[in-house]
Amino acid sequence: MNYRDVILLTWVYGTMPLCVIQPFYGLVMFSILAYNRTQDLTWGETRYHRLSYWVAVFTIIGFVGMLFLGRAGLKHLKDGRAMCMVILLGWILLSIIDAINPQPGWWKFSEFWKIILIALMTPVLVNSEKRLRIMFWVIALSIGFYGVKNALIGVPVIRGPGGMLQDNNDFSCALVMTLPFLYYLGHSETRRLYRTGFFISVPLTAFTVALTESRGGFLALVATVGVLVMQSRQKVLALVMAPVAAVLFFILVPASFIERIETIKDPKDGSSQGRLQAWGTGFNMVNANPMTGVGYRNFQLAYRRYSGDPTQTVRVAHNSYVQLMAESGYPALGVFLFMILLTVIKGRSLQKRLRHIPELRWFSNYSRAIEASLAGYVIAATFLNRAHFDLLYHIVGISIALDLLAAQAVYRLRKEAEEKRIAEESGLEEDGPPEASSAFPSPVV
Numbered sequence: 154m155n156y157r158d159v160i161l162l163t164w165v166y167g168t169m170p171l172c173v174i175q176p177f178y179g180l181v182m183f184s185i186l187a188y189n190r191t192q193d194l195t196w197g198e199t200r201y202h203r204l205s206y207w208v209a210v211f212t213i214i215g216f217v218g219m220l221f222l223g224r225a226g227l228k229h230l231k232d233g234r235a236m237c238m239v240i241l242l243g244w245i246l247l248s249i250i251d252a253i254n255p256q257p258g259w260w261k262f263s264e265f266w267k268i269i270l271i272a273l274m275t276p277v278l279v280n281s282e283k284r285l286r287i288m289f290w291v292i293a294l295s296i297g298f299y300g301v302k303n304a305l306i307g308v309p310v311i312r313g314p315g316g317m318l319q320d321n322n323d324f325s326c327a328l329v330m331t332l333p334f335l336y337y338l339g340h341s342e343t344r345r346l347y348r349t350g351f352f353i354s355v356p357l358t359a360f361t362v363a364l365t366e367s368r369g370g371f372l373a374l375v376a377t378v379g380v381l382v383m384q385s386r387q388k389v390l391a392l393v394m395a396p397v398a399a400v401l402f403f404i405l406v407p408a409s410f411i412e413r414i415e416t417i418k419d420p421k422d423g424s425s426q427g428r429l430q431a432w433g434t435g436f437n438m439v440n441a442n443p444m445t446g447v448g449y450r451n452f453q454l455a456y457r458r459y460s461g462d463p464t465q466t467v468r469v470a471h472n473s474y475v476q477l478m479a480e481s482g483y484p485a486l487g488v489f490l491f492m493i494l495l496t497v498i499k500g501r502s503l504q505k506r507l508r509h510i511p512e513l514r515w516f517s518n519y520s521r522a523i524e525a526s527l528a529g530y531v532i533a534a535t536f537l538n539r540a541h542f543d544l545l546y547h548i549v550g551i552s553i554a555l556d557l558l559a560a561q562a563v564y565r566l567r568k569e570a571e572e573k574r575i576a577e578e579s580g581l582e583e584d585g586p587p588e589a590s591s592a593f594p595s596p597v598v
Contacts, residue, residue, distance in 0.1 A: 158197040165204050172211035176219060177278040179212025181291055183271065187543055188327070189295035193315035200315065209267055216274050229276040232553050234499070237492035238546060241485060242269045245449050248481040252448020253455055261450050268543050275550035276557060285558055288551055289519060292544075293334040293351070296327050300335075300358030309409065310365045317543055325362050325370025326533035329377050330544055332358050333525035336381060337518040356398075363406040366413045369536030377529035384521045428536070431468040434460045435475035439483060446482040473534035473542075489540065493527055496552050500524045503559055512566060516559045523552050 165182070172179030185191060186205040193200050219225040229235055245265065249258035279285050296318075303310055313324030332355060339351030359378075362370050378395065385391035403411065416424070437459040438447045447455040456467045470476035478486035500520040507513045530545055539545075 154197045154199075155195070157195040158199040161191060161195055161199055161204075162202070165208065169208065169211050172208055173215035173218065176212050176215035176274070177284060179208055179215060180271070180275065180278050181287065183208045183212060184288070184291045184547070185295055187316065188292060188318075189298060190314040190316050190318060205316075206267075209271065212274070213270065216278070219277075225277045227277070229553055229557065230273070232276075232556075233495050234492055234549050234553055235273055235276070237488050237495065238269050238272060238549065241488045241492070242266060244445075244485045244488065245481050248445040248485065249449045251445040252451050254451055255448065257451060257454065258449035265449075265541050268541065268546050271543075272546040272550035275547065276553040279551065279554040279558075282558055282562070285519070285551070285554060288554075289334055289338060289522070292547075293331060293338055296331040297335050297354050297358055299324075300328050300331065300361045301354050303361040303364055304357035308364070309407065310361065321365040322367045322369055322533075322537050323539060323542075325365040325367035326373060326530065326537055326539060326542070327544055328358050328362050328365075329370055329373040329529035329533060330526040330548070332374075332377060332529070333381060333522040336525075337522040341515040341518045359402065360405065363402070363410045366410050368414060368417050369533050371414055372417075372536075373529040373533035376532040377525050380525040380528045384525065427466070427468055428471040430460070430465065431471050432475050434468075435470050435472070435479035437461070438479040442482065444482045444484065446478065446480045446485070449480050452476060452480055469538050471536060471538065473537055473540040476538050477540040492549060493531065496549050497524055497527060499556060500552060503556055506563070507559065510563065510566065513559065513562050516555065516562065519555055520552075523548055523555070
């Protein structure tokens with residue numbers, strides 16, 4: 154066991170009791186282990202330890218304790234996005250019970266309910282503006298680390314760091330989803346060093362997407378950058394700079410990436426033909442079982458039965474939407490899409506409400522980051538089996554926390570304005586509130 158293993162194991166196991174005492178700490182640790190895959194940066198057996206699993210277990214114990222002691226509530230479950238996650242979890246459970254072969258579903262269901270539970274815990278634990286900022290930093294730096302690292306190395310990325318990011322296509326999806334977080338954190342930080350660091354990491358992360366040579370990742374990157382351009386307050390400048398950035402991008406990326414992207418327009422490409430066959434088979438599955446599909450994690454097991462050609466190669470769905478509806482039915486897909494749509498709608502509504510409140514502009518920046526991140530996922534998911542992607546559900550959970558905290562901030566500002574008005578009308582002299590001091594500086598407002 155080398156020093157990296159010792160340091161990581163000491164940190165994780167040594168501070169695990171804090172996950173019970175302070176579940177938010179557990180949420181942060183779980184996020185680092187899930188998205189940064191720090192255990193995969195060690196050289197010994199630590200990478201095979203189920204660190205994130207045990208952190209999740211201890212965090213859940215601490216969270217249940219908070220509920221039992223009355224230190225937290227579940228009012229956020231009334232939010233439509235939270236209800237969608239709960240319904241989706243229940244419907245997938247139903248699809249396992251009604252599956253052709255329930256065993257694979259039961260084996261993997263423990264992972265999915267953990268993902269949903271962490272997402273539902275997030276709005277409760279992220280109960281302050283400081284904690285919200287910490288979560289954005291954790292996600293941005295955990296995945297952005299690899300965006301910067303691989304770009305500086307400059308060699309093709311055959312596989313990601315591990316876990317949900319091990320496949321190069323999944324890795325590119327996570328990088329694209331993280332890119333808006335890096336961009337808007339750069340706009341929201343007060344310290345020049347932080348702003349510069351985040352802005353530099355944006356093109357480097359985009360370059361790493363190219364190094365993965367993922368065609369789906371490239372299309373998702375284009376969609377995400379397009380959303381960022383449309384969100385810009387200086388749209389004319391952004392529209393002028395976007396083509397320039399695109400030219401520089403294609404000049405700098407490896408020739409192998411260009412060759413890979415050019416195959417997108419080739420309808421006879423073997424990979425494209427395989428995807429079309431898999432999608433057709435997926436529709437056959439759901440049309441034969443419209444309510445619950447063939448069962449969670451049963452796509453490949455049922456493939457030949459519904460392919461129409463018993464000799465055809467067994468494939469994965471290569472599409473998150475086809476995967477979800479084929480395995481769990483049309484209702485599951487409807488709930489899933491509605492969850493994403495509702496997150497975007499509520500985010501747009503939040504941005505509209507805060508449009509004329511410059512003190513809370515950073516809330517709008519965070520909301521735009523989530524919207525652009527979801528745009529990247531929606532496109533990447535068309536080519537990936539990632540209907541159960543950890544990062545997606547976590548971001549939806551963070552969006553709920555963002556709305557709740559923004560509403561509290563608006564109420565606070567209105568209350569302060571009302572108190573000031575009353576004081577002025579009564580002729581009282583009022584000193585302004587003391588300047589806040591913190592080792593953790595506030596975002597730009």
